[in-house]
Amino acid sequence: MNTSNIALKLESFTRKSFQIADDDPDFSRSVHLFEEGYVDSIGVIEMLTFITETFGVQIPDDALQSDGFATIDGMAQVIAELMAPADAKAAVTAS
Template structure:
């Protein structure tokens, strides 16, 4: 089974049609500043994470925790999974 980070990365690469070898793309790259994801895409990512990992990401989570990179999003999801 894939871990959270791999699952998220693969979803973003496929869903947003990003080449895996894109030199600007990486786990610590700001997805919005670099134009990989827009606000609609952010909503799609949240829905994907909620459905895939059976968690709920609230507005409070989005406000309190940075969720701009794959690393940051992974940390939020893993914390949710730990309870």
């Protein structure tokens, strides 16, 4: 799964879970979810659960606490990097 597809799923989950209107002009994949109040400390836990169930990865503490893990694009990047070894292994196995 590429970063764009991951971001798409994350955006869909975020909009639905935290009731963000489709026409919210301030919301985007690059908005700081915590500083702008879209996701609170409880919401992060729901996002982490969604990420684990959907993408099969656990977010390590250093990534969780990084500045990048505050936007949908940044989260997608982190998830893609965590998934990459698994994808590579799957490719090797398949070949």
